[in-house]
Amino acid sequence: MESTSIWETLARIYENTVFVYGSVLLITYALLAIFSMISVRTYAKKDNFNQDITLLGSPLAPGITVLAPAFNEGMTIISNVRSLLTLNYPKFEIIIVNDGSTDNSLQQMIHEFDLIKVDFAYNAKIQTQPVRGIYKSTNQAYAKLMVIDKVNGKSKADASNAAINAAAYNYFVCTDVDCILDKNTLLELIKPVMQEENKKVIATGATLRIANSCEFDEGVMTRMRPPKELLARFQEVEYIRAFVLGKMGWSLLNCVPNVSGGLGLFDKEVAIRSGGYDHSSFGEDMELMTRMCRYSYDNKINYAIRYIPKTLCWTEAPVTVKVFNRQRTRWSRGLAQLMTAHFGMFMNPRYGRMGLIIFPYNFFFELLAPMIEFTGIIYYIVMTCLGLINWPTAIILLFFVYTYSVMITTLAILWDQLTFRYYKTWQEVVYLCMTPFMEFFLYHPLIVIFAMRGYFYFLTGKKSTWGNMQRRGFKTAAAK
Amino acid sequence: MEFSFYEFRYAPLSIQIAFIFIVVAITCTIIAYLSILRGRYKAYRHEKKLASLHPVIDNLLMEHILLNVELANDTPAEQVQLPVEVFRLPVFEHRWAREALIDRLIHYRNNVRGSMGEQLRNLYIQLNLDKDSLKKMKSHKWDKKVQALAELTNMNMSIADVTILPLTNSNNRELRAAARHAYIKLSKNEPFKFFDVVTEPLLLWDQVELFKIISTTEHIAIPNFAQWITYSSNKTIVSFCLKLVVHYNQLSAVHAVIKLLDTKDHYLRGDAINCLGKLKIEDVQEKLIHMYNSQPLNCRLEVLKALGRISSGKHVGFLRQEFLHSTDFEVRKHAAKSLIKNAWAAKGLIQELIDTATLENKLILKHCMNPLIKF
Numbered sequence: 053m054e055s056t057s058i059w060e061t062l063a064r065i066y067e068n069t070v071f072v073y074g075s076v077l078l079i080t081y082a083l084l085a086i087f088s089m090i091s092v093r094t095y096a097k098k099d100n101f102n103q104d105i106t107l108l109g110s111p112l113a114p115g116i117t118v119l120a121p122a123f124n125e126g127m128t129i130i131s132n133v134r135s136l137l138t139l140n141y142p143k144f145e146i147i148i149v150n151d152g153s154t155d156n157s158l159q160q161m162i163h164e165f166d167l168i169k170v171d172f173a174y175n176a177k178i179q180t181q182p183v184r185g186i187y188k189s190t191n192q193a194y195a196k197l198m199v200i201d202k203v204n205g206k207s208k209a210d211a212s213n214a215a216i217n218a219a220a221y222n223y224f225v226c227t228d229v230d231c232i233l234d235k236n237t238l239l240e241l242i243k244p245v246m247q248e249e250n251k252k253v254i255a256t257g258a259t260l261r262i263a264n265s266c267e268f269d270e271g272v273m274t275r276m277r278p279p280k281e282l283l284a285r286f287q288e289v290e291y292i293r294a295f296v297l298g299k300m301g302w303s304l305l306n307c308v309p310n311v312s313g314g315l316g317l318f319d320k321e322v323a324i325r326s327g328g329y330d331h332s333s334f335g336e337d338m339e340l341m342t343r344m345c346r347y348s349y350d351n352k353i354n355y356a357i358r359y360i361p362k363t364l365c366w367t368e369a370p371v372t373v374k375v376f377n378r379q380r381t382r383w384s385r386g387l388a389q390l391m392t393a394h395f396g397m398f399m400n401p402r403y404g405r406m407g408l409i410i411f412p413y414n415f416f417f418e419l420l421a422p423m424i425e426f427t428g429i430i431y432y433i434v435m436t437c438l439g440l441i442n443w444p445t446a447i448i449l450l451f452f453v454y455t456y457s458v459m460i461t462t463l464a465i466l467w468d469q470l471t472f473r474y475y476k477t478w479q480e481v482v483y484l485c486m487t488p489f490m491e492f493f494l495y496h497p498l499i500v501i502f503a504m505r506g507y508f509y510f511l512t513g514k515k516s517t518w519g520n521m522q523r524r525g526f527k528t529a530a531a532k
Numbered sequence: 533m534e535f536s537f538y539e540f541r542y543a544p545l546s547i548q549i550a551f552i553f554i555v556v557a558i559t560c561t562i563i564a565y566l567s568i569l570r571g572r573y574k575a576y577r578h579e580k581k582l583a584s585l586h587p588v589i590d591n592l593l594m595e596h597i598l599l600n601v602e603l604a605n606d607t608p609a610e611q612v613q614l615p616v617e618v619f620r621l622p623v624f625e626h627r628w629a630r631e632a633l634i635d636r637l638i639h640y641r642n643n644v645r646g647s648m649g650e651q652l653r654n655l656y657i658q659l660n661l662d663k664d665s666l667k668k669m670k671s672h673k674w675d676k677k678v679q680a681l682a683e684l685t686n687m688n689m690s691i692a693d694v695t696i697l698p699l700t701n702s703n704n705r706e707l708r709a710a711a712r713h714a715y716i717k718l719s720k721n722e723p724f725k726f727f728d729v730v731t732e733p734l735l736l737w738d739q740v741e742l743f744k745i746i747s748t749t750e751h752i753a754i755p756n757f758a759q760w761i762t763y764s765s766n767k768t769i770v771s772f773c774l775k776l777v778v779h780y781n782q783l784s785a786v787h788a789v790i791k792l793l794d795t796k797d798h799y800l801r802g803d804a805i806n807c808l809g810k811l812k813i814e815d816v817q818e819k820l821i822h823m824y825n826s827q828p829l830n831c832r833l834e835v836l837k838a839l840g841r842i843s844s845g846k847h848v849g850f851l852r853q854e855f856l857h858s859t860d861f862e863v864r865k866h867a868a869k870s871l872i873k874n875a876w877a878a879k880g881l882i883q884e885l886i887d888t889a890t891l892e893n894k895l896i897l898k899h900c901m902n903p904l905i906k907f
Contacts (some may be wrong), residue, residue, distance in 0.1 A: 068700075071546060076826055078553075097675055098706055100675070101675075101678050101682075101706045101709075101710065106740055106744050108736075110740045110743060110744060112736070112740045112775065113740065129657075144632075145906075153671075168904075169900055170868075170904055170905060171895055171898035171899055171902060172895075172899055172905060173861075173865060173892075173895050173896040173898075173899035173900075175861045175862075178814070188902075188905060190904065195904075195906070219907070220907035221907075241736065245736075246735060246736040246740070247705060247735055247737045249732075249733070249735060250703065389791055398747055401686055425692070445544070445547055448547055448550050448551065449546070449549075449550055449552075451554060452550035452551075452553055452554050454563070455557035455558055456553060456557045459556075459557040459558075459560045459561045459564070462564045462565065463560065463570070464565070466564040466568055469568045469571060469572070470567065470571050473571070473575060478569070478572055481568060485565065485568070493739075505766075
């Protein structure tokens with residue numbers, strides 16, 4: 053009798069905790085939706101008056117280094133580098149890091165871009181694997197291009213750090229060599245840095261989208277479409293929610309938790325002083341951002357991290373569950389690593405909003421969320437087996453969570469559509485709008501399982517590398 | 533499963549809340565879909581209307597202004613008859629159509645000069661479109677004001693100083709910038725007067741925009757920027773003026789720039805050194821070398837760069853010393869670069885350094901000598 057009452061007490065505590073947790077999470081999402089609406093609308097209104105052309109011809113434009121690490125990207129490396137060379141900006145350089153590729157990436161680049169090895173005074177401000185050689189083009193058309201050939205560092209972080217060491221300018225844009233950038237990416241990313249009134253902008257990010265069903269011509273996006281494959285389409289919806297609703301909402305509070313590794317502009321000096329990317333981290337982008345914030349607080353730099361709701365980068369999403377699993381496992385493992393490494397910042401008033409808002413949010417609603425959901429499902433199953441479920445109540449609550457999640461995602465799509473109208477036909481928008489209805493049942497459970505797998509690997513210390521994405525390439529626009 | 537109001541009233545609080553939220557969520561989702569649909573439909577209708585109106589406007593402008601032979605021969609606009617009546621179409625009673633007309637007039641005015649541009653301006657006035665712009669100017673919304681300022685500036689319509697000057701210090705960045713542009717473009721006597729009243733910092737973006745306006749506006753009286761370099765308490769104005777001094781090669785401001793070397797702000801001091809280097813002021817080299825050791829890194833690097841830009845060949849010994857003995861990589865690199873720029877006076881020295889330098893220093897020298905490497 054006594055043991056039953058203990059279980060009942062525990063069950064009640066668990067239920068109440070989950071209820072409070074869920075309520076706070078839902079309120080947070082509602083607030084983020086409101087904040088993001090303000091942010092996105094303000095951005096769109098102001099953007100009408102900021103003409104890119106002014107910066108394009110200006111001798112006062114700050115220089116930017118675009119760095120893109122490549123590992124065995126021989127299939128697409130030439131067209132990807134050509135795509136980067138078409139960027140619209142008055143003062144920039146491109147650094148491609150051949151991170152010990154075992155294919156013929158380097159030879160292809162040497163041949164295609166007339167590269168020769170140069171005596172470059174490489175100053176290793178951040179320690180990396182040895183650099184074997186630095187190449188520049190003898191062809192004036194490719195004067196902006198530099199290729200670093202280095203020993204494989206088994207991480208994107210190590211390759212990025214080598215490029216940061218060689219970068220000439222005060223700002224760098226980090227991207228993946230297989231990402232397709234909008235031609236005005238640099239103009240857009242530098243604007244928040246130049247327009248900030250009272251703070252030092254240490255990083256700027258922009259929205260990423262899925263490239264799978266889009267059309268490209270010579271590395272330029274010509275037609276945007278929602279992905280045909282269901283898994284990729286789920287990711288498109290997730291990206292819209294994360295970037296347009298999440299990051300834009302946080303941007304209003306100057307609480308952006310992360311600038312995506314796919315595309316971000318960073319202040320080089322702060323990045324170097326913070327130690328650069330951590331090659332042992334599985335979430336090196338978020339890890340660097342955290343350290344840059346920490347450095348700024350420690351050195352009393354009044355910093356800001358800004359986000360742009362405009363889509364400036366398209367990346368290929370995994371379309372098989374196997375590759376998707378690998379990607380998400382790595383991300384969640386990176387999150388767990390980050391939380392452990394910087395736990396001193398948690399609820400620490402010394403780190404301002406970072407310690408009191410971003411860290412607790414990441415801890416409770418990013419790190420713990422899969423665990424709570426997982427235990428919730430188990431609890432549900434146990435209660436069902438014991439016949440202790442009040443089905444009408446359970447169904448109402450489940451329906452509540454379902455409709456709420458659909459609403460949040462739909463609002464993200466709405467902000468995106470009202471501001472940018474990316475898709476050409478309304479059928480494509482309808483196609484995308486239908487996706488959140490399935491996300492709850494098909495996509496979300498996968499995310500939870502892969503996150504749990506990542507945490508398990510983190511706890512057991514299983515070895516893994518940044519791995520191969522197994523890319524399928526982009527759709528090319530049909531010739532007219 | 534029937535769920536009456538009675539049952540709702542006596543249901544647990546969590547269920548009541550859940551019910552309310554379900555209704556809110558479904559309503560919001562439906563409103564969101566309707567908004568997407570409405571937004572797309574409105575944009576589609578607007579695009580369609582513009583697509584049919586633009587050719588009408590273009591044909592009228594082509595026929596009566598852009599292909600007018602007299603205007604093409606640069607006959608003064610006031611001597612050429614403007615058939616205003618043909619432009620008074622019923623469609624222009626709608627605000628959206630007048631907006632479209634203003635946009636097209638601005639577009640063409642930005643692409644033609646002389647009498648044609650003047651005639652487009654006349655048309656803008658005679659169709660009372662300037663009244664539309666002035667009405668927007670009185671709006672409480674900042675974006676309307678910015679739009680009005682852009683229209684009036686592009687149409688070269690004068691605006692009273694008392695209206696614009698307060699806006700040059702507005703809290704809204706976009707409005708502030710638009711007012712400053714308008715002031716520079718439209719002020720007949722002292723286009724830079726707002727430099728005296730600016731209390732807010734000039735952001736880098738503002739500087740880029742102002743630089744473009746100043747350097748591309750015709751018939752603008754360029755003042756001596758030394759007055760602001762000497763007297764302005766706004767550091768960003770001083771820094772911007774230093775850039776303008778370089779752009780206009782304003783040697784008359786050199787004395788004021790040299791005085792700025794004594795400022796306590798090391799960023800401003802760095803800008804002043806940079807300016808002197810770009811102006812290639814030989815006489816200042818001694819002073820720069822004299823102050824070098826007491827400077828922070830950014831100023832030291834600027835001094836080294838200035839010695840390279842001036843390239844007088846008189847201070848290769850100093851550059852050699854910095855190159856060989858500095859422990860800072862950047863200092864050595866800039867010293868080497870400046871040595872290479874002084875190569876005409878230090879050929880033997882450079883060869884000697886290549887032969888005797890450490891491996892790293894030799895690499896720095898080769899780096900700086902390689903024309904493929906710019907930085």
